[in-house]
Amino acid sequence: MSTVAIIALASAFVTHATAHTPTASMEPALLTTLALALGDGAIAAADGHAVDAAHAVHSTSGYADVGPLHFVKAVANTDFAWLKWMLLAPLVSVILCGAMAMFKVKGRLPALFTVAAFGLSTAMAIALYFQFGPTLFATHAPLTVPFMDWLSLTWGPGPFQSFTANLGFYIDGISMLWMLFVTVLATLIALYASEYMESDLKAGYARFFFAVSLFVTSMLILVMSDNLVGLYLGWEGVGLCSYMLIGYYATQPGATAAAKKAFIMNRIGDLGLALAIFLIWTNYGTVQYDSLFQAIAGSTSEAVQGGWSKAAIPFLLLLAVCGKSAQGPLFTWLPDAMWGPTPVSALIHAATMVTAGIYLLARMAPFYTVQAIGPEWAETALLTVGWIGCFTAFIGATIACGQFDYKRVFAYSTISSLGYMVMGLGVGTAFGGVYYVFTHAWFKALLFLTAGAVMHGMAGQVDFRKLGGLLRVPGFRLTMICMLLGCLWLATAPFSAAAESKDIILLTALTSHVQQVQWMGWIGVLTAGITAYYAFRVWFRLALGPVKIEPGADQHADHGHDDHAGHADHAHGGADAHAGHSAAHGSGTFHPHAPGFRISLVLTLLAIGSVLAGLPSYLAHSQGFNWIQRFVQNSSAWMRAGNSEEHGQILGRDAHSTLFIIATSVVVAGFLLAWILHAKNRALGDRLRAFMLNTTGLKWIPLGSEHGWYVDQFYNAIIGIPAWLGAQLLAFTDRFVIDGVIVAAIGRFPGFIARVFQPLYTGTVQSYALTMAGGIGLIVAWVVWVWLSGGAS
Amino acid sequence: MITLASMGSVAPMTPAMPANIQVTLALAIILFAIGLVGFLTRRNMILMFLSTELMFQAAALAFVAFGRMWMDLSGQLMVIFILTVAAAEAALALGLVVLLYRRKETLSSEAWAELKE
Numbered sequence: 002m003s004t005v006a007i008i009a010l011a012s013a014f015v016t017h018a019t020a021h022t023p024t025a026s027m028e029p030a031l032l033t034t035l036a037l038a039l040g041d042g043a044i045a046a047a048d049g050h051a052v053d054a055a056h057a058v059h060s061t062s063g064y065a066d067v068g069p070l071h072f073v074k075a076v077a078n079t080d081f082a083w084l085k086w087m088l089l090a091p092l093v094s095v096i097l098c099g100a101m102a103m104f105k106v107k108g109r110l111p112a113l114f115t116v117a118a119f120g121l122s123t124a125m126a127i128a129l130y131f132q133f134g135p136t137l138f139a140t141h142a143p144l145t146v147p148f149m150d151w152l153s154l155t156w157g158p159g160p161f162q163s164f165t166a167n168l169g170f171y172i173d174g175i176s177m178l179w180m181l182f183v184t185v186l187a188t189l190i191a192l193y194a195s196e197y198m199e200s201d202l203k204a205g206y207a208r209f210f211f212a213v214s215l216f217v218t219s220m221l222i223l224v225m226s227d228n229l230v231g232l233y234l235g236w237e238g239v240g241l242c243s244y245m246l247i248g249y250y251a252t253q254p255g256a257t258a259a260a261k262k263a264f265i266m267n268r269i270g271d272l273g274l275a276l277a278i279f280l281i282w283t284n285y286g287t288v289q290y291d292s293l294f295q296a297i298a299g300s301t302s303e304a305v306q307g308g309w310s311k312a313a314i315p316f317l318l319l320l321a322v323c324g325k326s327a328q329g330p331l332f333t334w335l336p337d338a339m340w341g342p343t344p345v346s347a348l349i350h351a352a353t354m355v356t357a358g359i360y361l362l363a364r365m366a367p368f369y370t371v372q373a374i375g376p377e378w379a380e381t382a383l384l385t386v387g388w389i390g391c392f393t394a395f396i397g398a399t400i401a402c403g404q405f406d407y408k409r410v411f412a413y414s415t416i417s418s419l420g421y422m423v424m425g426l427g428v429g430t431a432f433g434g435v436y437y438v439f440t441h442a443w444f445k446a447l448l449f450l451t452a453g454a455v456m457h458g459m460a461g462q463v464d465f466r467k468l469g470g471l472l473r474v475p476g477f478r479l480t481m482i483c484m485l486l487g488c489l490w491l492a493t494a495p496f497s498a499a500a501e502s503k504d505i506i507l508l509t510a511l512t513s514h515v516q517q518v519q520w521m522g523w524i525g526v527l528t529a530g531i532t533a534y535y536a537f538r539v540w541f542r543l544a545l546g547p548v549k550i551e552p553g554a555d556q557h558a559d560h561g562h563d564d565h566a567g568h569a570d571h572a573h574g575g576a577d578a579h580a581g582h583s584a585a586h587g588s589g590t591f592h593p594h595a596p597g598f599r600i601s602l603v604l605t606l607l608a609i610g611s612v613l614a615g616l617p618s619y620l621a622h623s624q625g626f627n628w629i630q631r632f633v634q635n636s637s638a639w640m641r642a643g644n645s646e647e648h649g650q651i652l653g654r655d656a657h658s659t660l661f662i663i664a665t666s667v668v669v670a671g672f673l674l675a676w677i678l679h680a681k682n683r684a685l686g687d688r689l690r691a692f693m694l695n696t697t698g699l700k701w702i703p704l705g706s707e708h709g710w711y712v713d714q715f716y717n718a719i720i721g722i723p724a725w726l727g728a729q730l731l732a733f734t735d736r737f738v739i740d741g742v743i744v745a746a747i748g749r750f751p752g753f754i755a756r757v758f759q760p761l762y763t764g765t766v767q768s769y770a771l772t773m774a775g776g777i778g779l780i781v782a783w784v785v786w787v788w789l790s791g792g793a794s
Numbered sequence: 795m796i797t798l799a800s801m802g803s804v805a806p807m808t809p810a811m812p813a814n815i816q817v818t819l820a821l822a823i824i825l826f827a828i829g830l831v832g833f834l835t836r837r838n839m840i841l842m843f844l845s846t847e848l849m850f851q852a853a854a855l856a857f858v859a860f861g862r863m864w865m866d867l868s869g870q871l872m873v874i875f876i877l878t879v880a881a882a883e884a885a886l887a888l889g890l891v892v893l894l895y896r897r898k899e900t901l902s903s904e905a906w907a908e909l910k911e
Contacts, residue, residue, distance in 0.1 A: 764907030766842070767834050774830060 064429045064515055065379035066371040067640040072294040075143040075171065081133065084170050085148050087125045087180070088221050094118035094214040102207035109202070111210035112195035119188040119217060126180040133172060137635050143173035145227050145291060152230065161286040171227030171290050174632030175363050175435060179224040182442050183353045185610075187217045190352075193450055193603040194344035196596075197457055209249060209342065216242035220353055224360060229278045229288040232361070236274060236325065239354045240267045246345040247338045259337035266334040270324015274361075277317035280310050290364070294637055297367045312375065315368045315382035318361060319389065326358025326419045329389040332397065333713050336412045343453030346408065351415045351449050352442040358419070359438050362386065362426040366638035369426075384517055387427025387510075391521040394420030396710065398531040403706025406463045407539045408452050413709075414491055415445055417532060424525060425506035428518050431641035433505035436629040440490070440498040440614040447607040448487035454480045454596040454604065455543065462553035465539055470548035476595020481544040483604045488540045490611055492533035492672060495665045498615025502629075503529065504660060512649030512656050526667055533671030541680035552591040818859035826852035837902045839891045843884075850880045 098111040133144055147169045155163040172180075191213060198209050219238025226232045248260030282288055285296040322328060327335035338350045349355075362369075369386070371379045397417030404410045418441050425434030455468070458477065462468055472481045493500040507529075510522030596604070617628035634642040651659040678686030693699040705711065829848030836842050854873045861869020891901070898905045 759910075762910040764904075764910030766903045767837070770830075770833055774834070 064513060064518070065369065065383050066376065070294075070298040070367060070370060070372050070640065072291075072298050072367075072637070073141040073143070074295065075145045075173075075291040076140075077145045077147065079146065081129070081144060081146045081170075081172075082148075084125070084129065084146050084172075084225070087122045087129075087184075088148075088218055088225070090118040090121040090125075091115075091214045091218040091221070095211060095218060098207050098211035098214055102205075102211050106207060107203055109195065109199075109206070111207040112191065112198075115210040115214050116188060116191045116195065118214060119184060119191050122217070122221070123184040123188050126177075126184045129172065130177060130181060134177070137172075137174065137177070138631055141635050141639075143171055143291070143636075146170040146172070164282070164288075166228045166230035166288055168222075168231060169227040170225045172225070174634065174636035175360065175638060176224045176636075178435065178439065178629070178632040179356075179360055180221065182439060183217070183220050183224065186352050186442055186446055187213075187220075187348060189603050189606055190344050190348040190446060190450070193347075193453075193600055194342070196599040197344055197453060198342060205249060209246070212242050212245045212249075213345070213348070216246070216349060216354070220357070223357055227290055229281060229290075229293075232364075233271075233274060233278060236321075236357060236361075237271065239349070239357060240264065240271065240325070243267075243338070243349050243354055246349060247341040249341055249345070253340070256340040259334075259340040263334040263338050266331050267324045270321045270331060273317040273320025273324070277314050277321065280314050280317065284308070284311050284314075290637065294367055297373050300372065308375070311373065312378040312382075315365070315374060315378075316385065318365050318368065319382070319386055322358035322362055322386075322423065323389065324358075325361075326355050326423065327416050328358065328393045328419060328423055332393055332416050333709065333716065335416055336409050336709065339406075339408050339412050343408070343449055343456060346412070347446045347449035347453065350412070351445040355415065355419055356422070356438045356442065359422045359426065359434055362423065363431045363435055363633070363636065363638040363641075366426070366431055366641050370640065380515075383427055383429065384515075385427070387424050387518060387521050390420045390423030390425070390427050391524050392420070393417070394424060394528045395524055395531075396420075398528045398535065400706055400709045401535040402531060402538070403703055403708075405466055405707075407465045407543065408449070408456070408463050410535060410539050411445070411448050411452055414448075414532065414536065417528065418445065418491075421503060421506055421525065421528075424510070424521055426641070428506065428510040428513060428521060429641055430505055430509040430643065431638035432627075432630050432633045432643060433502060433509055435633050435638070436502035436505060436617070436627075437499070439629055440502045440611070443607060443611040443614045444487045444490035444499060447483055447604065447611050448491060450600070450604055450607060451480050451484035451487060454600050455484075456553070457600070458593045458595055459550060460552035460554070460591070460594075462551060465542045467551035468543055468549060469546045470544070472544040473548055474550070474593055477593065479601055479604060480596060481540075483608045485540055485544065486608050486611060488536040492536040492668055493529055493664070494533075494668060494672075495661070496615075498611060498613075498618070500664070500668075501615050501618035504664060507664065508649075508656055508660050511651045511660060526663060529664060530667035530671040533668040534675045537672050537675035538679050541675055542683075545680050546683065550591065550593060552593075815859050815863045818862075819856060822852045822856040822859065824852075825849075825855065837904055839894065839901050839903050840888075842903065843887050843891065847880060847884070850876055 094114045094117075097114045100106075101111055136142075137144070147167065149168040151168045152164060152166040154165075157163070191210070194209070194213065198206055201209065216239055219235045219242060221235070223232055223235025223239060226235060244260050244264040247263050248257045250256045278288060281293065285293055287293050287296065323331045335350060335355070339346055341350070367373055369379060369383050373379070374382065394417045397413045397415075397420055401410045401413035401417065404413060418437070422434040422437050422441070425431070425437060455471065455477070456463060459468060471477045490497045490499040493503045503525075507522050507525050510518050510525060513519055513522070617630070621627035621630070630642055633639065636642075649656045651663075678689065690703055693703050708714070826849050829845045829850075829852060832845035832848065833842050836845065854876045857869040857872045857876070859869075861867065861872075894906065895901055
């Protein structure tokens with residue numbers, strides 16, 4: 002069975018599926034995606050589709066050395082003052098939904114407000130693209146739009162004597178790209194959530210949409226802000242919303258624990274970002290992107306020798322990325338974040354928020370160059386980024402192979418994909434990383450939403466061993482076909498949008514002349530094979546085979562609540578089961594609840610979007626330019642905009658064709674393995690697992706993979722338990738040393754003194770009076786003595 | 795300071811004779827001493843209270859004497875205050891004595907020595 006055939010099959014299915022959807026109801030956004038790409042062709046023709054000489058990619062010496070940096074100065078333009086409504090529209094929705102949550106208003110109004118506000122933002126993002134895009138691509142000058150004064154302090158006339166961080170917008174290629182896909186996906190997912198969350202109409206509907214609206218507001222602040230403090234504001238805002246939404250089912254202890262874990266692990270990263278901003282101000286005296294990039298371009302590499310405070314910046318930024326994008330040592334919060342409702346997992350923990358780290362890396366790409374931090378640190382910083390991404394991609398993929406909860410598989414696949422993106426930045430192609438962000442946003446949102454549709458229908462069943470043959474279950478055909486498409490894209494099937502973007506990363510890595518970067522590339526190729534295996538492991542188990550449905554614990558709640566088996570008993574939901582389904586449950590049979598119109602519509606649109614996300618690459622083959630590359634070339638990451646060494650070689654052969662052959666065979670191998678073990682002969686797959694579990698030398702593989710290589714347990718052992726012991730020690734010290742010894746000693750001292758003098762107190766009034774009289778007598782005697790000795794003259 | 799001179803109708807007077815003030819002060823000291831000794835030696839609460847009254851009056855007498863000596867009405871003013879306070883204090887103290895008597899059926903102050911604890 003060839004993968005190409007499957008793609009053809011998938012496209013046929015998708016075409017088939019869309020044929021059922023009335024054309025008039027198609028989301029305009031997707032049509033415009035097509036229009037955007039086509040429109041850009043006209044722009045390219047207009048400016049002779051030549052990359053400006055100032056932006057030519059240097060691929061000469063060491064890969065951290067990109068030659069002298071040059072940034073086109075931003076142009077302020079108040080004609081775009083309407084951009085503030087992009088932020089204010091979701092903010093209005095925040096206020097309305099918040100008020101409705103506060104006054105416990107029931108009904109679907111919050112969803113309506115949210116979808117309308119997001120739609121408005123989407124329209125404005127698209128309008129911005131058409132109004133400002135041509136100017137940006139022609140002049141390479143970013144746009145700044147003042148919005149509101151926020152922090153503006155001056156304590157002297159010179160440099161380093163003022164601090165400006167106003168709420169203003171800085172629009173260049175990458176912020177425009179992020180604005181586009183964040184708003185479009187947020188609109189679609191909010192529409193999906195309006196149906197998905199209906200079982201919570203009485204409990205948390207308004208609260209849910211309040212947090213989602215706040216999330217989009219914060220995310221837009223993050224990508225639109227013209228300075229690092231504004232970015233930090235958005236960064237913390239999305240973290241807060243992530244926390245609120247992971248812990249949405251607050252009556253379940255697991256959900257609140259997961260929310261706290263996500264928040265605390267993100268704090269570690271946020272500390273890195275805060276320190277990086279401090280150091281950036283100390284070194285450059287500004288946190289505004291425009292003047293900061295000008296300052297970097299103006300500095301010479303002689304000035305950075307031995308400057309640790311500059312060299313630390315890229316590493317601290319990387320720490321921030323590790324927190325927000327679930328990389329390296331800090332990735333363990335993302336799988337637990339799946340406690341949140343599935344639309345949240347799709348929007349926040351797959352498509353948008355977790356890519357904020359990639360945005361930060363691309364935005365701050367100038368710091369990963371020789372000119373900013375010197376030759377010895379620049380390469381180390383880039384290699385660290387690359388290795389963290391590579392390591393995370395590999396670890397995430399290996400853990401995903403051992404999970405039985407399909408939503409967790411997708412969570413680990415997100416970690417792995419984010420690893421690829423970070424690796425892309427690390428191996429020197431921001432273009433590849435950003436392109437993969439774009440394609441990944443579509444197909445991973447699609448995958449999560451199909452997973453959500455299955456859970457929604459199967460009463461929260463998340464274990465794929467308890468489900469099967471869903472392709473033949475009425476109402477689930479579209480969902481499973483969309484999931485197939487998502488899995489194909491996740492597995493980077495040849496010619497898919499995901500493969501086009503991932504191959505840029507692998508190509509850049511494998512053609513690098515830095516040995517370590519090549520190793521990263523080979524690990525990336527291996528990871529692609531593992532990815533194909535685990536993606537299809539899920540799909541084959543869920544979609545094929547005999548029909549098997551064991552409903553989850555949410556049976557009586559009717560609607561899926563993302564509940565993990567064994568964590569039932571949540572307060573909400575029980576009362577609001579639909580009457581028809583309650584009757585069905587009462588009779589003891591389970592009827593899968595097929596997704597309704599809105600969910601199907603959104604799945605279809607996302608599937609189309611996932612396919613079209615590859616359009617920039619297809620057009621690049623035919624027309625010689627790539628739509629996404631355009632964005633990166635006209636951003637602060639322009640020096641990493643190329644897939645460098647286009648004519649490099651892999652294993653002594655032409656790079657492009659060799660990579661295509663290698664990547665395809667690896668992906669097909671992973672796919673075939675999954676097919677044999679999970680579709681053709683499941684008994685063999687189960688026997689293999691049992692054999693590995695029973696063999697001492699191999700036991701660690703399935704067990705380790707299932708338990709995430711015990712990273713959580715390891716952190717618990719090296720941080721959790723010592724912290725607990727420390728707390729016990731401190732509690733003991735407090736109770737017995739401080740309270741028992743010090744406080745008690747001070748407290749008893751006056752009593753002790755009193756007991757010494759107490760015998761003087763006889764209780765006879767006259768003795769006191771005598772003492773007093775004696776005292777008066779002494780004073781009189783003293784006065785008389787002073788008088789007699791002539792002292793009081 | 796209210797002085798006789800400042801009142802206008804009375805002609806300024808010369809300070810009083812030193813001999814008179816010494817006699818008056820001596821009387822005040824004797825009265826005070828009697829009160830003090832009485833307070834220290836008696837155990838009967840009513841008598842102790844009377845002794846304190848005696849000391850009050852000694853002080854009042856001293857004020858009058860000094861006021862006369864300086865031709866100043868402030869001394870006499872103080873006496874009125876002292877008498878007022880003494881009257882109020884007499885009412886309070888005698889009331890307390892009555893209450894204490896009811897508790898222990900005795901007027902001896904030694905009955906209350908346990909209050910030292």
